[in-house]
Each structure stands twice: as C-alpha cells, then as structure tokens.
Amino acid sequence: MKKQTKAIRIQAERSQNREHSVPLYLTSSFTFDDVEQGRAIFAEEMEGNIYSRYMNPNVDEFVEKMCMLENTEDGLAFASGMAANFAAMAALLQQGDHVVASKALFGSAIQILSKITPKWGITCTYVDGHDLEEWEKAIQPNTKFLFCESPSNPGLDLIDLEAIAQLKAKYNLILAVDNCFATPVIQTPADWGADLVIHSATKYIDGQGRVLGGVVCGRADLIKEIRFFARHTGPSMSPFNAWIMSKSLELIHLRMEKHSDNAMKLATALEGNEALNFVKYPFLTSHPQYELAKKQMKMGGAIMTMDVKGGFAVVNEMSKHLKIASISPNLGDTRTIITHPASTTHSKLSKEQRAEVGITDGLVRIAVGLEAVEDLIADFEQALAKALATTLESAEA
Structure with a gap:
C-alpha cells in the first residue's frame, strides 16, 4: 500500500466494541491479569502496556504512522518539539562530547546548544550549512553529533543531506535532521542517510494549531537510548494529543x-x-x-x-x-x-x-x-x- 493509504489505515487494535475510529485511552496506567504477568511485562519478556508515561495505544499508533512516513525503524513521541530536540541530545551526548550544527536553526535549538548543554560539558561549533568543507573542518576527535534543519527556520536555507550523511559516515557520527518545515510528505531525511529525524509535531503534523507535540524517528539502537532517557525524565506526549496527531496524519x-x-x-x-x-x-x-x-x-x-x-x-x-x-x-x-x-x-x-x-x-x-x-x-x-x-x-x- 502507498503511504497515503497507510497513514489512514494504520490503527491501534480494536476493542470488543469494534469501533471504526480508535478511541481515546485516557488512562494513567494499565492493569495486569496477575502479578506474574506484571513481572514479565516489566522484565520485557512479553509486550504489554504499563503506564502512559511509558506507552499508550494512542501514542503507539501515532508513532507507528510517523515511522512509516519517515522510513525509519523506530520512534518516540514527546510533549513538544523542543522536548524531542532536547531528549535526542541529552540521551545520546555526555560530558566532553562535541556537536557540529548549522548556524541556521530555530532560536530555542540554539539556546539549548549555547546555554543549556554547555552546563554539562557539551560543546558546539556552528557552521555555514552550505559549506561542506566548513562542516568537516569543525569536526573534532570528540565530535559525536551533527545537527541541522532543512529547510531552515526561518531563512529557508537547505542542507545537502546526502553530502552531510557521507561526512557523518566517514567520521562515524550521528546525524540528526529537523524535518519540521518539509514534513515526511515532502522529504524523508533517513533515505539520504540521517540517523534521527526530529519534528515539532505541533506544526504540520497536527496542521490545525490545536495541540503541542514532538517526535523523534530513527535507528532502533538510538531510539532505545532516547526511550530510556524519556521514560525516566517524563517528557511524554499525552494520549489526547497523540489521538489528534494520528487523525491529522490521515490528511x-x-x-x-x-x-x-x-x-x-x-x-x-x-x-x-x-x-x-x-x-x-x-x-x-x-x-x-x-x-x-x-x-x-x-x-x-x-x-x-x-x-x-x-x-x-x-x-x-x-x-x-x-x-x-x-x-x-x-x-x-x-x-x-x-x-x-x-x-x-x-x-x-x-x-x-x-x-x-x-x-x-x-x-x-x-x-x-x-x-x-x-x-x-x-x-x-x-x-x-x-x-x-x-x-x-x-x-x-
């Protein structure tokens, strides 16, 4: 099936009520049949819902659609786009790491990289996103992360995603691309070599100015680390917002x-x-x-x-x-x-x-x-x- 069809037809499992539109799962937690089942789910020996900070059928449905649209292995939803940006960095970077980022970024992303992550010994060098040589010259022995927007906010500068991905591969780095302006309908950065694709879902994923949300899609091994960070720090998307976002993806x-x-x-x-x-x-x-x-x-x-x-x-x-x-x-x-x-x-x-x-x-x-x-x-x-x-x-x- 084409993506347009999948965006409409991917749905959480129906309940005994056989609803056509997926219901809202407005619950903070879920129950177990017995203590042994709870133990097995917590031990990840079997699948099952635990707590809506961890997972929720509405959120899972939304993430599944986003990963399908972005051609990625896994993903995670957040309370806002900036929560998604910060979680990706905080989960994957540690003291002493270095980031190379395009100068053309949303203001809050610059504030994170310039004022917040330096508190934990993480440094950043900003480069002209058009200049591949400048990207390469900025890479240091402790560089771990490349970050860009394409098109950029607000100047509509474009990054050659294929060229930056080749540079990422050469130095074994992580490439994260903010795809908010384009959306997966217009471009899929993972197809050009991006490891992570980040969205402020508040924007065109919702598309009607109703709710806040963010999402990170990407390689399963990286999402696993981000999921650990998010589960224990709590920047989770609400089930209601996920339900809205999932319905929005149908259009x-x-x-x-x-x-x-x-x-x-x-x-x-x-x-x-x-x-x-x-x-x-x-x-x-x-x-x-x-x-x-x-x-x-x-x-x-x-x-x-x-x-x-x-x-x-x-x-x-x-x-x-x-x-x-x-x-x-x-x-x-x-x-x-x-x-x-x-x-x-x-x-x-x-x-x-x-x-x-x-x-x-x-x-x-x-x-x-x-x-x-x-x-x-x-x-x-x-x-x-x-x-x-x-x-x-x-x-x-």
Whole structure:
C-alpha cells in the first residue's frame, strides 16, 4: 500500500466494541491479569502496556504512522518539539562530547546548544550549512553529533543531506535532521542517510494549531537510548494529543499538497513587488539552492519569506492592514500566519547572529495556509501597498 493509504489505515487494535475510529485511552496506567504477568511485562519478556508515561495505544499508533512516513525503524513521541530536540541530545551526548550544527536553526535549538548543554560539558561549533568543507573542518576527535534543519527556520536555507550523511559516515557520527518545515510528505531525511529525524509535531503534523507535540524517528539502537532517557525524565506526549496527531496524519498528504500549491502561487505573485527586497521560496528558480530543493524535496512546502523595504516600521505598518493573515510566532496551521523573527522567535540572538543567517529587521516568515490563494494574494498586495504609501508620506512630511 502507498503511504497515503497507510497513514489512514494504520490503527491501534480494536476493542470488543469494534469501533471504526480508535478511541481515546485516557488512562494513567494499565492493569495486569496477575502479578506474574506484571513481572514479565516489566522484565520485557512479553509486550504489554504499563503506564502512559511509558506507552499508550494512542501514542503507539501515532508513532507507528510517523515511522512509516519517515522510513525509519523506530520512534518516540514527546510533549513538544523542543522536548524531542532536547531528549535526542541529552540521551545520546555526555560530558566532553562535541556537536557540529548549522548556524541556521530555530532560536530555542540554539539556546539549548549555547546555554543549556554547555552546563554539562557539551560543546558546539556552528557552521555555514552550505559549506561542506566548513562542516568537516569543525569536526573534532570528540565530535559525536551533527545537527541541522532543512529547510531552515526561518531563512529557508537547505542542507545537502546526502553530502552531510557521507561526512557523518566517514567520521562515524550521528546525524540528526529537523524535518519540521518539509514534513515526511515532502522529504524523508533517513533515505539520504540521517540517523534521527526530529519534528515539532505541533506544526504540520497536527496542521490545525490545536495541540503541542514532538517526535523523534530513527535507528532502533538510538531510539532505545532516547526511550530510556524519556521514560525516566517524563517528557511524554499525552494520549489526547497523540489521538489528534494520528487523525491529522490521515490528511497530511492532501494538506501539504495544498499548502505547497498556495505557497508557490503566493511567492510567485509577490516576487518583484516594489515594497520588497526579495521573496524566498525553495521552488522559486530565484532560490539560491533551487536545484538542491528539486533534488531532495517533492514540493516546496508551506513556508516562504519576504524581506520588506524599510525594516521593522514598514513590517509593522503592513501587519496593521492585513485582513486575513494572523500575526503569531507559530506556523503549521490551516490559517495563514506571519511572523517577524527578529522581534519574536529569534529575538534572543544577537543582531550579528541574526545577520549571519539572513534574519534582517525586514524579514517576514509567511506560513501559507489553506485559504483561497486569490484572497491571500490580494490581501498581501493591498497591505504592502498601503504600508509603502504610508512610508512615502512620512518621508515627504
């Protein structure tokens, strides 16, 4: 069966009630037939549910679907995307280890690697994700982990996953790829050699802005170590959130196709707008890594960026005139969302750090939703026109 069919048809085992849609298993724990069965399950001599911090039928169903979509051996779900990121690092790294990471990362991922893991003697070197030589030069004898996002948040920089995986193999390292922006519908990093694939499931896995969640999919031996860490530290996904996420995966192929189609049309319409310095989208031929995008992505995804002339003041003015798009630090909703990274998601980085990854005061991230694209185009065009007019009037005054 094709993945689209499996995403709909993979289900937890039906109960005696023969339900068509899997029920919610809102229970903190599970019972045993006798003490011997409990002993055998705890000793891992037989399979069985124990406690919802460890496992739950709803969570297991969701993880099974994610592993199927990502072409990985095993996986684990978490309370949030950042919990998934942190657990992967905390479980697999130890004092004295070194990480090489792309500079173009989500702000909280940078904070973990720059402010939190160093407390335990784990160091990190940031590199230009485009430069394979820089990746290799940064590898030290104690390097254990390579980490990147592709496309990156928010700059939409791409990493050549095949090339980085070859480097990983050469030095016997672990490669973790954040696949949040692309989703497994658009690219499967494990097929290019990634050992771990990480998601903020809050975004396009849910797709409707309802619940938080994270997931790590990957090699069974690595997931085993992460599972040990997670079971004893407790960043587990709730059964309700897993139930929501699993139902969302039934529509992820349809959603991502429409998101990508809308984003491509909006990016094309806005490219060349007189109020903008540039528009960036992976499947625009103007994207500096267009050929790489076509190689490792099936579609361009839902995220585009635009750089507004005049910086923050003009961005703020434009935001006042938008009638459809929401203003939020989130993404991955059916509703189109704009974010100003320099003042929100990446505000804790220095201006120099932001400049290194292309985050200007005029950069706007647009998570293109599922509205009629003609309405979105008209909305952004009128908002940009009014912002530009207001700016010119102010300059003349």
